[in-house]
Every structure is written in structure tokens, then in C-alpha cells.
Amino acid sequence: MENLSKEIREAVKKLFEEDKVDLVIGFENGSLPLKATPCFIRNIDDIDRLVWNSRCENNLAVYLTKNKGKIGIVAKGCDSRAIVGLMQENQIDRENLVIIGIPCGGMVDQKKIEKSLQEKEPLEVKENHDSLVIKGNGFEETLKISDILYDNCMSCKHRNPVIHDVLIGEPVEEQDDVDEFAGVKAFEEKSSDERWDHFVKQGEKCIRCYACRNACPFCFCEECSVDSSQPQWFGKSIALSDTQVFHLMRSFHIAGRCVDCGACVRACPMDVDLRFFNKKIEKDVRELFSHEAGIDPEAAPPLNTYNTDDYDDFIKS
Amino acid sequence: MKEMIIKKDALMNLLTGRADDCQVFAPVEVEGSLVIKEIQPGDEITISSMNTKASIKETFFPQRERLFSYDLSKPGEMKEPPFSDRKRIVFGIRPCDAKSLTVFDCVFKGKDYPDPYYIDKRDNTIVIAVGCNEPSTTCFCSDTGAGPFSTDGADLLLVDLDGSYLVRVVTEKGESFVNENTAFTEAGQQQAETRDAIVDKATKAVHAQVNPDKVKKKLDDGFDSNVWDIIHEKCIGCGTCTYLCPTCHCFDIVDETTGTTGERLRIWDSCMYPFFTLHASGGNPRKTGKERMRQRVMHKFKYFVDNNEMVACTGCGRCVKYCPVNLDIREILKQIEVS
Known part of the structure; x- marks a missing residue:
């Protein structure tokens, strides 16, 4: 990990020296032992802040639609797919963007770590090749990284950046044998009552903080329909029907765009199972339109285009 | 301060036994998360080192x-929710949450805008807080005028002595509660000594990290400081x-209507949202994250201090x-302090 951090710094140094960037968005160590945090580097003297480890969990592409100028961005597989998606939607000035791609072994799930530590608090974390050594008051635990990855990382099919201008480190092996829709299929098997119960439970947890929406690279609308007051499409409170409709709306709006980066799940403070909504829609889009989001910058996302042979069995004559 | 002792089992029995004649709110584990809820038969009150x-x-x-609530077919008729005299017990919150009630009291129980909805709940509630034997590294309560065993906002403050709680009687309301229940007995010298050791250890565990006085001085003339350009960036x-x-x-006030009937609701709002300050004209005095972050910090560490001395x-x-x-508020405050 140290080597990769060093390699990032060297790449960024070169970019500044060659005047290719005014701003680099990457990760630095966070204020808590298990956290890495997004950082904005504008000066070559600050490049030593940049790090890479298995806690660099945010999707940095979310910042691209909020910043202008010559930007460099550290992009793991899912960040790079989000960038491709944003390119498809004309949200990116590609000429002024340098993608510093980094093959990713998956990000560790903070909640899984918390669970395995029970109530013990981590004070120091050291990352080895495939494990985290976590120390606290009177304990030391070694957790295998592959055991504590986020669910979406465990079934990720694009660990290597799908687009990059600079590549850090060596490509990693893709998880070709994993069925990324296994969870969705299991959910589809459930009765409608069981599925509804799950939906209700998730809706009840939501506090409408919009962390999911704001962490999502594809939620770049200047005015979200949920915020509109003229007309007001949604009730503003945490009444169950409104939280449910909010999540439905968001899922449908990112249909064919969501790259399953998990940013929404990671951001949610209330542990709402947001992935089950989005992954189901992703599966439908894959089956109906043969489209995988964030792969080909030239492809048109299914909701932005149509073909005469598109699936239309739902239209009843 | 008067101090009593109660066995943990006895207190739990007392609380669950009171669920008939009053509402008891306490931490309960729901789907792996600790939440404060009104306890129902079968709920297990959980006091863990996590908040x-x-x-x-x-x-x-x-x-x-x-x-x-209202019905447009009956103009002029409005129905307020019933204010009840039902007593409430809040048990097991931490001193930081008890302290927050003193902040709320300034806003909703002050002279200028007494809020009947809040006052109804606040006056009918007895607050039994539990001090923190093992503060977390994210805690900085000692810096903000509270501390792991602060009694602010609580009627009773409990110190966990393993099998029993040492009970510090903070208010008259707390005193009546203790007097009504025979399970409380006078604390002895030895228990007071144990308490001292626990309090001392926990207090030392909360390291000083921010200095609100110094931050306030910077904020007093820091509205136009360059620091705001940077600290909101990753938000x-x-x-x-x-x-x-x-x-x-x-908060915001909204109507939710169905047909001719409707409810006027007060719902939480957030200064971090751009629509929080959007004017009907389309203008917005806090257009970007910079202004919104400045407001959040200023409100907490300057305006509120100017108005309420906390x-x-x-x-x-x-x-x-x-x-x-x-984005760690402690880091933000440190940056302001050295700006």
C-alpha cells in the first residue's frame, strides 16, 4: 500500500510539473484510524498528503461535476465507471481531466469491522498486503481484508479502471466467477409480502438526510425533484410513503446509470439497504437493454435513447 | 450533591414496571443498531459503551x-394534538445528550418563544442519564462545557459501578423520583471512592482537542476569512x-393534505441544504457549500454563544x-483556531 501511495504522489508531482492539472482529487488519511478521506491538492508541496489503502471508499467522481479547471482524479474501478457515465451524459470536460487509475482490491466495510470488533474501539490500524491489523486498548486483531469487504466489492466485476490516463500499480485479477446478481435473485424468489416487508423496513429507517443522493456521482441535478416546492412532488417529512417514493424515484432515475459503486450504502448513516433497490434495476436494465453502465464512453445510456426493437411487452394494446 | 445506590436489576424492574403509568424511553437494540425508543413489553434496555x-x-x-390538523370543508376549525399530563422517563442517555436539552431549553423554553409542544414533553419528563466510563475517541464533550459525567440537563446522573448504579441527585424532580422508590439506598464512602476513580479515569480519557473560546474569538471577526474557502470543499x-x-x-413547517383534510407539520430541516435559504424571489443568500458550512459553524460556536452563553x-x-x-468538526475548529 505504501508503494502505491508513493506511486500516486510521483504521478501527481509529474502532472503538476507538466502543468496538466490545477487540482488533484485523491485520498488522505482521515481523522479516525479506519478512515481515509477525500482531499483536494492544489499545490505540489501538498502531494505527500495523498495515500492509498483499503479505506479509500468514497467515489471521488461525485466532485467532478462541482469543480472546474484542469483536474486530476484518483479513480478505482467504480470511480472510473462513474466517470465514463458522466462522459456519456456530457458532464465532463475530458480534455481537462486526467484520470489517475488505480486497480482496486476492494474496500473494507466499516460496519463489518465494527461488528467483528464487537464494542472494542480501534485506535491504530496497519494494513498489510491482505490483512488489517487493528489495535486498541488491550487488544490486537488481524482481519483478512477479503472477509470484510463491502458486499458490492465482493461481487465487483471491474476492479481495474475501465478508463485511465495514468495507471498506478499493476492490474488486479477480475472476479469473473462471482454472480453479482446472486443477492437480487434470492430477493426475487421471496413472496411479495416478504419483499414488501423489507421495503417497509428500509423506508422506516430513512431520515431523509439525502446522504445517499449527495454521495452519488449521478445525482448531479441542480434541483432534485424531492426538493422542489413548486410544484411539490413529494411530502417533505419522514412519513413512510414519502421515504419509500423518494427511494423508488432515485432508483429509477439512476436506472442504467448506477455503477454499483456503493457510495450511497456507505454514506447512509441509518444502514438502509439501498443496494437492493439499485441492483434489481441494474439487473432489469442488463436483461432488457443489454446495457452495462459506465463501460463505453461512446455508448448511450438506455434512458437517453431508444431502438425500435426495444422491449415493449409492458405496453398493453 | 445527594448520592444514592440502586442495583441494576432493581432499576430495570422499576423502569419496566412504570411502563403502565408513564412512557419510558431507553436504548434498545433494533436490527443491530442501538436506538432510543419507547420501551414495549419484551424490549431489553441496553446500556453499552457505544452511544x-x-x-x-x-x-x-x-x-x-x-x-x-384541519378540514377545509369546516373553515376555521383546527384541531391541536392533545397535550398530555402523562409522565415520561428517559433513561440511559449519555451526558452529551442530556446536555443537549439545556441547549434546546434556550431555544424552545426561553422567554421570547416558548414552544408548547416542546415544553409539554420537557416538563413531563424525568431525565436519567448514565455517565460514560469508557468514552470513545470521537468524544470531545469535555471541550464543549460538558464531560463524561456532566450533570447538565439530567435530573439524575448515574455512575456505573458494575452491578449497581451510584445515583447523583441533580434536581428536585430527580429527588422526588428517588424518594418515591424504596429501591434506592444511601451511598456509602466506599462507593463514593469507586465513583471518584471511575470519573477521574474517564475524564482523563477525553483528550482536549478543541478550544471553543479561541474559536469564538476567531469567529467574531472571521465572517470573511479565507478559511471558509477551503473547509467545506469535501462536504x-x-x-x-x-x-x-x-x-x-x-425546522421547516409544511402542510400534508389529502382531499379537504390536512395536517400542518413541523419537520427537521438542515442548513446544509441549498433550499434551506432559497427565497421566493429565487435569490439565495447561501448559494454554495462555503456559505452553508460557515453558517453551521457560526451558529454553533458564535451566534448561539452570543445569545445564550453556551x-x-x-x-x-x-x-x-x-x-x-x-469531515471532522474538530479538524474544522482547529483550522479556524490557527487561521
């Missing part, structure tokens, strides 16, 4: 509160910090722990 994810705020200032503008915060109390932060650390991008 609850959501604060006590919901119990006094609900995220969705009906102010009145994604969600409301996690404000909604989990025990002291944030900004910071609107209890150092509970929820915003530190749950911010999706690890």
Missing part, C-alpha cells in the same frame, strides 16, 4: 411533529451531521463518526 446512533432529540423535538452537502446532532434544531455542541461525536466523507 446510540440517533440522539435524544427525536423524543423532545420529533423529526415530524403535527402542530394541528457533499447532506444532512447527516445536522440530523444526528443532538443540538441542531432548525456553544450549541455537546461534543457527542456523532457527526465525526457518521460523516460520509469524514
Whole structure:
């Protein structure tokens, strides 16, 4: 990990020296032992802040639609797919963007770590090749990284950046044998009552903080329909029907765009199972339109285009 | 301060036994998360070294509160929710959450704008807080005028002595509660000594990290400081910090209608949202994240201090722990301090 951090710094140094960037968005160590945090580097003297480890969990592409100028961005597989998606939607000035791609072994799930530590608090974390050594008051635990990855990382099919201008480190092996829709299929098997119960439970947890929406690279609308007051499409409170409709709306709006980066799940403070909504829609889009989001910058996302042979069995004559 | 002792089992029995004649709110584990809820038969009250994810705020200032309901077919008729005399017990909150009630009292129980909805709940509630033997690294309560065994906002403050609680009687309300129940006995010298050791250890564990006085001085003439250009940068503008915060109390008032009937609701709002300050004209005085972050910090560490002589932060650390991008308020305050 140290080597990769060093390699990032060297790449960024070169970019500044060659005047290719005014701003680099990457990760630095966070204020808590298990956290890495997004950082904005504008000066070559600050490049030593940049790090890479298995806690660099945010999707940095979310910042691209909020910043202008010559930007460099550290992009793991899912960040790079989000960038491709944003390119498809004309949200990116590609000429002024340098993608510093980094093959990713998956990000560790903070909640899984918390669970395995029970109530013990981590004070120091050291990352080895495939494990985290976590120390606290009177304990030391070694957790295998592959055991504590986020669910979406465990079934990720694009660990290597799908687009990059600079590549850090060596490509990693893709998880070709994993069925990324296994969870969705299991959910589809459930009765409608069981599925509804799950939906209700998730809706009840939501506090409408919009962390999911704001962490999502594809939620770049200047005015979200949920915020509109003229007309007001949604009730503003945490009444169950409104939280449910909010999540439905968001899922449908990112249909064919969501790259399953998990940013929404990671951001949610209330542990709402947001992935089950989005992954189901992703599966439908894959089956109906043969489209995988964030792969080909030239492809048109299914909701932005149509073909005469598109699936239309739902239209009843 | 008068101090009593009660066995943990006896206190739990006392609380669950009271669920008939009053509402008892306490931390309960629901789907792996610790939440404060009104306990129902079968619920197990859980006091762990972790704090609850959501604060006590919901119990006094609900995220969705009906102010009145109406029916347009009956003009002029409004129905207010019933104010009840039903007593409430809040048990097991931490001193940071109890302290937050003193912040709320300034806003909703002050001379200028007494809020009947809040006052009804506050006056009918006895607050039994439990001190923190093992503060977390995200805690900075000692810096904000509270501390792991602060009695502010509580009627009774409990110190966990393993099998029993040492009970510090803070208010008259607390005293009556103790006097009504025979399970409380006078604390002895030895228990007081154990308490001292626990309090001392916990207090030392909360390291000084921020200095609100110094921050306030910077903020007094820091409205145009360059520091605001930088510190908001990674903020994604969600409301996690404000909604989990025990002291944030900004709200919106909305109507929810069906046909001719409707309800006027008070719901939480967040200064981190761009629509919070959007004017009907289309103008917005806080256009970007910069102005919104400045407002959040200024409100907590300057304006509230100017108006009420206390910071609107209890150092509970929820915003530190749950911010999706690890934007740590302690780091922000440190940056302001050296700006």
C-alpha cells in the first residue's frame, strides 16, 4: 500500500510539473484510524498528503461535476465507471481531466469491522498486503481484508479502471466467477409480502438526510425533484410513503446509470439497504437493454435513447 | 450533591414496571443498531459503551411533529394534538445528550418563544442519564462545557459501578423520583471512592482537542476569512451531521393534505441544504457549500454563544463518526483556531 501511495504522489508531482492539472482529487488519511478521506491538492508541496489503502471508499467522481479547471482524479474501478457515465451524459470536460487509475482490491466495510470488533474501539490500524491489523486498548486483531469487504466489492466485476490516463500499480485479477446478481435473485424468489416487508423496513429507517443522493456521482441535478416546492412532488417529512417514493424515484432515475459503486450504502448513516433497490434495476436494465453502465464512453445510456426493437411487452394494446 | 445506590436489576424492574403509568424511553437494540425508543413489553434496555446512533432529540423535538390538523370543508376549525399530563422517563442517555436539552431549553423554553409542544414533553419528563466510563475517541464533550459525567440537563446522573448504579441527585424532580422508590439506598464512602476513580479515569480519557473560546474569538471577526474557502470543499452537502446532532434544531413547517383534510407539520430541516435559504424571489443568500458550512459553524460556536452563553455542541461525536466523507468538526475548529 505504501508503494502505491508513493506511486500516486510521483504521478501527481509529474502532472503538476507538466502543468496538466490545477487540482488533484485523491485520498488522505482521515481523522479516525479506519478512515481515509477525500482531499483536494492544489499545490505540489501538498502531494505527500495523498495515500492509498483499503479505506479509500468514497467515489471521488461525485466532485467532478462541482469543480472546474484542469483536474486530476484518483479513480478505482467504480470511480472510473462513474466517470465514463458522466462522459456519456456530457458532464465532463475530458480534455481537462486526467484520470489517475488505480486497480482496486476492494474496500473494507466499516460496519463489518465494527461488528467483528464487537464494542472494542480501534485506535491504530496497519494494513498489510491482505490483512488489517487493528489495535486498541488491550487488544490486537488481524482481519483478512477479503472477509470484510463491502458486499458490492465482493461481487465487483471491474476492479481495474475501465478508463485511465495514468495507471498506478499493476492490474488486479477480475472476479469473473462471482454472480453479482446472486443477492437480487434470492430477493426475487421471496413472496411479495416478504419483499414488501423489507421495503417497509428500509423506508422506516430513512431520515431523509439525502446522504445517499449527495454521495452519488449521478445525482448531479441542480434541483432534485424531492426538493422542489413548486410544484411539490413529494411530502417533505419522514412519513413512510414519502421515504419509500423518494427511494423508488432515485432508483429509477439512476436506472442504467448506477455503477454499483456503493457510495450511497456507505454514506447512509441509518444502514438502509439501498443496494437492493439499485441492483434489481441494474439487473432489469442488463436483461432488457443489454446495457452495462459506465463501460463505453461512446455508448448511450438506455434512458437517453431508444431502438425500435426495444422491449415493449409492458405496453398493453 | 445527594448520592444514592440502586442495583441494576432493581432499576430495570422499576423502569419496566412504570411502563403502565408513564412512557419510558431507553436504548434498545433494533436490527443491530442501538436506538432510543419507547420501551414495549419484551424490549431489553441496553446500556453499552457505544452511544446510540440517533440522539435524544427525536423524543423532545420529533423529526415530524403535527402542530394541528384541519378540514377545509369546516373553515376555521383546527384541531391541536392533545397535550398530555402523562409522565415520561428517559433513561440511559449519555451526558452529551442530556446536555443537549439545556441547549434546546434556550431555544424552545426561553422567554421570547416558548414552544408548547416542546415544553409539554420537557416538563413531563424525568431525565436519567448514565455517565460514560469508557468514552470513545470521537468524544470531545469535555471541550464543549460538558464531560463524561456532566450533570447538565439530567435530573439524575448515574455512575456505573458494575452491578449497581451510584445515583447523583441533580434536581428536585430527580429527588422526588428517588424518594418515591424504596429501591434506592444511601451511598456509602466506599462507593463514593469507586465513583471518584471511575470519573477521574474517564475524564482523563477525553483528550482536549478543541478550544471553543479561541474559536469564538476567531469567529467574531472571521465572517470573511479565507478559511471558509477551503473547509467545506469535501462536504457533499447532506444532512447527516445536522440530523444526528443532538443540538441542531432548525425546522421547516409544511402542510400534508389529502382531499379537504390536512395536517400542518413541523419537520427537521438542515442548513446544509441549498433550499434551506432559497427565497421566493429565487435569490439565495447561501448559494454554495462555503456559505452553508460557515453558517453551521457560526451558529454553533458564535451566534448561539452570543445569545445564550453556551456553544450549541455537546461534543457527542456523532457527526465525526457518521460523516460520509469524514469531515471532522474538530479538524474544522482547529483550522479556524490557527487561521
